[in-house]
Amino acid sequence: MVDILHKIGIEKASATDAYKALTSHDGLSAWWANGTSGDSDTVGGVIKFRFGERGGFDMKVLKLEPARRVLWEVIDGPAEWIGTTIDFDLRPQDGWTLVYFKHQGWKEPVDFMHHCSTKWGVFLVSLKSLLETGKGAPYPDDLKIDSWE
């Protein structure tokens, strides 16, 4: 089992605000992939994230617990991602909202997994920035981290 795990703390934003940023087109487009479409706020819905020429991912919404949890399964995209799950667990603590993130189900710790681990960190910093300052850095304005991008 090889998982990508992250944690980020968001100050002065409620878990409800974080949940909105994870379940609305406006939110997802403002920290992860500009132009996100599909059905992002219904269990069973399919969300389409696109990253220009690099393609993208279709995610099926598996669980939604308002202000608490969002769970997706990748149903289309790069082979290594298909069948993996992406889990956002929101925990309020002392005026912060802590986001525990898990991208699980990778079969092997491939090159692409190393890239995605770092890149998820960059995008979670973008989520934090969006909620704290009103401005994230979603694709195509994301920080490019290596020669793939």
Place this chain on the structure above:
Amino acid sequence: MVDILHKIGIEKASATDAYKALTSHDGLSAWWANGTSGDSDTVGGVIKFRFGERGGFDMKVLKLEPARRVLWEVIDGPAEWIGTTIDFDLRPQDGWTLVYFKHQGWKEPVDFMHHCSTKWGVFLVSLKSLLETGKGAPYPDDLKIDSWE
């Protein structure tokens, strides 16, 4: 087995430059922990990384391959870190230096591991910035990612 894996690409910097940033006080102090001391460029040496009131880590240098690889073992610091290894694998590719990073040997995917995974990503972005622009963001000028900091 739970590992923290990352990859970052550094443009217009050689693997020799990256190796220097991983094995010299000046380099380590400029992207990770300001005021790094100890013996950082000898196999068997012990490097001391400190983060103010939060304490720090003592690392024993296990392997050094110039312009290729740096491997440390944690011998003092937070209990979860002791005995874990930190591995920087440098690979030149098409004018870039790719850094494959592994922090291995975690016993359990604890809360602190989630934090450290994101924080290593932030510090690897700092390493990239140091080598590409001359300016990193080491502690205490690092991006704070959650309520622990």
